[in-house]
Amino acid sequence: MDDAILSLTQPKVRALSLETIGMTKIFGPLVALDDVSLKIEAGSFHALLGENGAGKSTLVKCIMGFYQADGGSLLLGGGEVNVRNPRDARAMGLGMVYQHFTLAPCLTGAENLVISRADAPTFINWAREKKRLDAFLERMPFRAPLDVPVSSLAAGEKQKLEILKLLYLDQRLLILDEPTSVLTPQEADEILGLLRGMTERKEITVVMITHKFREVTAFADSLTVLRRGRMVGAGKVADIPTEEMARMMIGDTQIAARAIRSQNAAGETVLELAALVAKGEEDKDVLDRVNLKIRAGEIVGVAGVSGNGQSQLVEALSGQREIADGRILVRGRPFEPTRDAFFKLKIFGLPEEPLKNAAVPRMSVAENMAFRSFDRPPNAKFGWWLSAAPMRARARDLISRYRVKTQSPDTPIGDLSGGNVQRAVLARELSDEVDVLIVANPCFGLDFASVAEIRAQIMEQRNRGAAVLLISEDLDEILELADRVAVMSEGAISYVAPVGETDRATIGMHMAGHA
Amino acid sequence: MSESLASTEQAMDKESAVRDFFARLRRDSEYIAIPVLALAISAAVFSLFLLAVGKSPIEFFQLVERGGFGTAFSIQNTLQRAAPLILTALAVAIPARIGLVMIGGEGALVIGGFTSAAIAIPMLERVPPAPTLIIMALAGALAGGLWVGLAGLLRHARGVNETISSLLLTYIGVAVMNFFVEGALRDLTNPNKPSTKPLGDAYMLGKIPGTDVHWGLAVGIVIALSLHVLMTRTTFGFAARVTGGNPRAAQAQGLPVGKLIVASAAIAGACAGLAGFFEVAAIQGRANASLAAGYGFTGILVSFLARHNPVAIIFVAILFGGIVASGGLVQRRMDLPDATVLVLQGLTFVILLVSETLYGRFEFFRDARGSERT
Known part of the structure; x- marks a missing residue:
């Protein structure tokens, strides 16, 4: 009885449902999305799972209008729509939170919100905007400081502000791309919990790209798994154990056993x-x-x-x-x-993103593998003359030992896939004695x-x-x-x-x- | 048994080496196809420009062909002009390989030429020509090297933008030369153009036997080939390529990035300084404002068109030497102002820079069986 009254007094369901039918996207020889059909109920908290390169970001970029799909259709709130560009997506109520912050750091929260509006006036009547912002915050389940420059906020507050910005713009379907990578576990739990609350009240629909099973089981209610551009599984989170999610994500690939820790005293x-x-x-x-x-x-x-x-x-x-x-x-x-x-x-090192930090993309695999040793014998004679032969011989040896998939030692390392670049750098840094x-x-x-x-x-x-x-x-x-x-x-x-x-x-x- | 295994392995190695070679050839042909395309488009756009001013493009290119490459005389004239272009282009190419855009070749040429002329003054009539010329050459190269090396040092020590500083140093270099040439070192016997004291015929650099071309061309080619070897076959070149390709990776490998930057800038300046020496010792016979004839700036274009490859620079420099050489003929026959050639150069440069964005866009140049990308 109480519930019925409540639902009458509350605004009607504002959340949007989203459905893709046979979404396909092709980049040259690569089929990034292959006939992906997924269905996300209005007001659900949906997790989009998949390994790197599985097509998650391609899918959301097609939905958000950054890419045009080569095939398939998109349904929003039950009706077919054509999102030609991100501006269209915004007008339809689709909003996205990226892995990294997109707020202008030197402006305050309030300024960031107001200028993000498509109809932001040339001259801003701050007194009026302030009132509108206050009214807006009244309706929100959480808030963030709006009067200080964004650069002085903690990461969790910035992330809240990113989300508030989307809500302020009246976006009713939020796509979050690994939203917690910049947050502490506590901040992540708080923000995801608040979003979860909003989905339960059917105010918004959330689609979250993630690879953290913990967040999926704790906050999401339904999920879709992509692998190599295909939809390989979907369902209610409650029905799928995490082992099954992992299996769907990686397919039949053999995973090396967990690293064994020997019990030597330090x-x-x-x-x-x-x-x-x-x-x-x-x-x-x-x-x-x-x-x-x-x-x-x-x-x-x-x-x-x-x-x-x-x-x-x-x-x-x-x-x-x-x-x-x-x-x-x-x-x-x-x-x-x-x-x-x-x-x-x-002393050796494995930096993050090795192609950016530890390799020269346009130099060959063999040359990249010689960064540590090019100026020592046998690679260098008299200390300055390079001999290519020992360099290539060593590269061939490392390529087979570390199973680097490359066409030849002379292929530019930038042509290799991420995992293979990492293996090549690993081979260079770990093949000698390491202290x-x-x-x-x-x-x-x-x-x-x-x-x-x-x-x-x-x-x-x-x-x-x-x-x-x-x-x-x-x-x-x-x-x-x-x-x-x-x-x-x-x-x-x-x-x-x-x-x-x-x-x-x-x-x-x-x-x-x-x- | 094991021997036959080894020989099949060798055969396989050979086969894969041949395959690698063709894959590389196919990949590398992109670096020729795109600049050639850019040149063709520049020629087409320039033809439109000529049509717009009411001149015949066909006549223009015929005159360039004749004035630059048509006769033995014009070819020698072309090579004469190619000599400084090789050196000033190298002054752009070497820093470019380490990731710096340095355009101070004109300044280093002027400073190098002026220094070699100045150092010769007290030696004339006292020291024989051969040692005098060697000292002049070394002084010119050293002065040019210090001049552009300064831009490298500012870059390394204070993070000053090397493009801006090398360009501004050019204007200072020209001003420094003018200061001395119009002042303390002015040859008062020459009432016309303020110049240093002339070297005189005995001290002028000779021609390559059997030609009308001075030794600068041979030296330029030798230096270009040596620098190619330096960049591809030595530890210095390797370290420079690592630094140019990814400075962060170079730092993480403990490479002396700062020293490499300063050294590359100094090598660049030395090349341009040497070009200045040749202009003084083989052409002008004295240092004056004619040294700043734009070879340093044309060298930028040559280096970019050659994709900063020292060997390719030799050929592109000869091509541009021809265009420069034919300028006079074009001017006389077609009644075009001599800025016309500058229009062509400017057009080419802009189109060339645009063409830089085309690399990697054509499927043909990719390895057909290239490793999978994710």
Whole structure:
């Protein structure tokens, strides 16, 4: 009885349903989307699962009008629509939250909201807009500070503001592309919980691209799985166990067994960071006295919300960023990141997105594999004359040992797929004796099979006695691989604990910077 | 048994090497096809321009052919002009390989030419010609190297944009030369154009035997080939290519990025400085405002058209040498102002820059069996 009255007094269902029928998109020889039909009920929280390259982003880009599908149709709220460009999508109530923030950082929240409107006037009557914004916030289940510049907000607040912006623009179907990668676990849970509440009240429909099963089971009610451009499964979240989801995502691909951790006791301290300071733009301390010790035969995983100094730490260690103060010690001796020191102290690195950070796309696979050794015999005679033959011979050997799929050693490395570039770089960095290994988001953007293989390689280096510094935005990766967890927050290490003596919640608290 | 296995393996290796070779040939032909296309389009657009001003494009290209390449005389004239273009193009190409856009060749040419002329003054009549010319050449190259090396140093040490600084250094270089040529080093016996003291016939650089072309052409070709070897076959070239292809990767490998940048800029400046020396020692016989004849700027176009490949630069420089050489004939026969050739060069450059966006767009040049992309 009460419910009936409530439903009468509330506005009618505002959420949109979405359906694609036979959606197909072809890029040259590649069929990115192959006859994908999916159905998303109005007011559902729908998870779109799939590996990298499965076609998830192609699908949403077709829906949002960034791409024109080569075949198939799109139904919104039951009627067929033709989305020719993103502006059309917006007018129809489709909104998208991207992996990275799209707010203008120097403007306040209010300014960001108002200028995002398609009908934003040339002269803005702020008093009136303010009133309208207040009225709008009244109706919202959550809020974000609107009076301070966006750059001063925490990541969780920015993400809320991104979502508020879409709601302010009256978008009733929100597509979220891995929305939690920049958030702490607590922030992620809060935001997804709020969205879930809105879908339950049928105010909006949510489509979330993700690869985190935890978020799917906790928040989504239905899901669709894509693999190699095809729809391979769909249903209610409650009916599908996560093992089944994983199986649908990867198909019959064999996954290497989980990396085995040998039970050797960690040795002496090999890499020590002592009060390391580095400057960023405007002389800000992006690294603010980082202290950390890593012993031989252990993996120290550095967790943290992205943008808290992790990438600057990697840069400082690999010579890409000047060290303003403090010291790096290797086996007790001061270390300068020079080519000679890397070689003598056997320091190697696996950066994130290797094509961007560790390879030269237009140079050949063989040349890229020789980055560490091109200036030493047998590759270099007299210290300056290059011999191509030993370089290629070694490349052939590495290509077969690390199963790099390339047409020949002379193929430009930029022509290889992401997993193969990563394997080529892995071969270069791990084929010699390794004492110190610096790894940053090594599995970013790779498929399951490559991820398992690369994690096994990292673990093997640890088991052989290397000191491994693993910096990762993926907490699950750290919990799987690391012996000790360190949390980085605002440019400093704020927490260190053995992996067995801590948990997700504690780590999350420290990631958020209040503990 | 094992021997036969080894020989089949060798045969397979050979076969795959042949296959690789053709795959590479097919890929690399893109680097020739697109610049040639750009040249063809430039010629077409320029023809429209000529039609618009009421001249015959056919006559123009016939005159360029005759004035640049038609007779033994015109070919020698062309090669004469190609010599400085090879060197000034190299001054663009070497920094380009390391990822820098440096366009200070004109300034380095002027500074190099002026320095070699200036250093010769006290040596004339005292030191024999051969050692004098060698010292002049070294001084010119050194001065040019320091001049553009300064732009490299500013880039490395202070992050100053090397394109802007090298261009502005050009104007300073011309002004420095004018300051001395019109002042302290002016040859007062010459009432016409302010110049340094002439070298005199005895101290002029000779011709390549059997031709009318000075030694600058031979030296330019040798330097272009040497720099090609430097960039492809030495550790310096490898490090430079890594830096040019991806500076972050170069830093992460501990390569001395700063030193490489300064060294490349200095090599570039030395090439252009040497071009200045040849202009003084083989053509002008003295340093004056005629040194700033635009070879440094045309060299930019030559290098871009050759895709910064030192060997290709030799051929493109000869092509442009021909266009420059035919300028006079075109001017006289068709009654066109001499800026006409500049219009052609400008058009070509713009169209060439647009053509840069075409790489990778044509399916034909892709490896048919290329590795799968995701």
